[in-house]
Amino acid sequence: MARKYEMDMTTGALLPKIIRFSIPLMLSSLLQLLYNAADVVVVGRFVGDTALAAVGSTGSLIALITNVFMGLSIGTGVLVAQYFGAGDDEHMEQVVHTSIAVGLLGGAFLTVVGIVLARPILQVMGSPEDVIDQAELYIRIFFGGMIANLTYNFGAAVLRSVGDTQRPLYILATTGLVNVGLNLLLVIVFRLGVAGVAIATIVSQILSCIAVLVLLMRAKGSIHFEWRQLRIHMPTLGRMLRVGLPAGLQGTIFSISNVIIQSGVNSFGSVVVAGSAAAANLEGFVYVAMNALYQTALTFAGQNVGAGKFNRIRRILACCVCSVAVVGVVLGALAYFNGGTLLQLYTTSPEVIAAGLQRMLYVCLPYFLCGIMDVMVGMLRGLGCSIVPMCVSIAGVCGVRIVWIYTIFRAVHTPEALYISYPISWTITAVIHIVCFAVIYRRMRRQHAQAVGLAA
Secondary structure, three states: OOOOOOOOOOOOOHHHHHHHHHHHHHHHHHHHHHHHHHHHHHHHHHOOHHHHHHHHOOHHHHHHHHHHHHHHHHHHHHHHHHHHHHOOHHHHHHHHHHHHHHHHHHHHHHHHHHHHHHHHHHHHOOOOHHHHHHHHHHHHHHHHHHHHHHHHHHHHHHHHHOOOOHHHHHHHHHHHHHHHHHHHHHHHHOOOOHHHHHHHHHHHHHHHHHHHHHHHHHOOHHHOOOHHHOOOOHHHHHHHHHHHHHHHHHHHHHHHHHHHHHHHHHOOOHHHHHHHHHHHHHHHHHHHHHHHHHHHHHHHHHHHHHOOOHHHHHHHHHHHHHHHHHHHHHHHHHHHHOHHHHHOOOOOOHHHHHHHHHHHHHHOOOOHHHHHHHHHHHHHHHOOOOHHHHHHHHHHHHHHHHHHHHOHHHHOOOHHHHHOHHHHHHHHHHHHHHHHHHHHHHHHHHHHHHHHHHHO
16 A cells, blocks of 8 residues: 555546646745745845846856756656556665765765866856856855755655655745745845855755655655665666666756857846846746646656556646646746736846846747647656657757857847747757657557567
């Protein structure tokens, strides 16, 4: 019988379970982003627009450095979901302990990389002179908490893959309040500026890491974690790499294209940089809500593949695509049409607000296209196929954007010409993913039917 926080996704009606799984995940992501947005809001309101630009423009750089290891946490999620669906407790235990070990070691490695490479990469990105010093300070402090950050993400991936999306929500709700409180204390009272919001982020990440490790240590059964069993099981790591490394490489190459786009934004000066940073922060709320359905598709597909329930896969796809389209259209429209008011949370500058609205018209309104694209990626990864979506996404998203920047954007050097590359690349990539899924799903279902027939 499933434990209180676990969910068997291989039986019963799909839509109610998808909703029950995705809503806490969506709320967790929204809370996490809300608390991260507090960093940008606090420095924008109480320090100034250059501090806003400094903190807001570091997201693509941070993602560039961390995405390979974040991709490995996707590998953790897929393996745990498949082994849980198959009832394979022995391999699940190996995944849990290998994942935590990778999180600890990877976090230590990224701490060094982030501190050493912060300024050189910011210089390559063309960060404005009035922004670069504060951006470097923020990144150096932020990466001091990378061990806690990665370990939390690996641990949370384990919990989510057995259906537990509630307790990570409770963790983020609590530690996020700590983050906001420390933001206000360190910035307003102690006047630490961008250093204050970075320190607050580190403290909240450490608390989140401790909480998720305690949950795993107290867990019963196959996801139970013990320090004395902490080691890297090489065959398990190999399987994690096969699924997670393509996802991580895809994220890294995505980040390279975003760094190139950020360089294009930087070419318009600090006002456009600040407006774009504030708008991107708002758009992030729409993205993480849709991304919860990407993770839902991945986990549901993974459990059903592990259980050999291929007849449920297409229904999972239909439920998740319809859900993400509704979420993307509704939230994207709400964010854009209330953008003028929402952007005032970040800045009082009319020029910065106008620059933010300019971006939201081209990126936020059609954001549902990105959601559909991501759900297709989640379905393919849940099937255990990671290289195909990586190649398609790199060509369809990164390739299109980079070509666009060096052709169309070079000829028409305006923010609008830059931002419209987003919906164009999402549409192209989503269509190709749908075709790939149809081909791979048919092949896997045929192979499964043949295997069952031979076994019979």
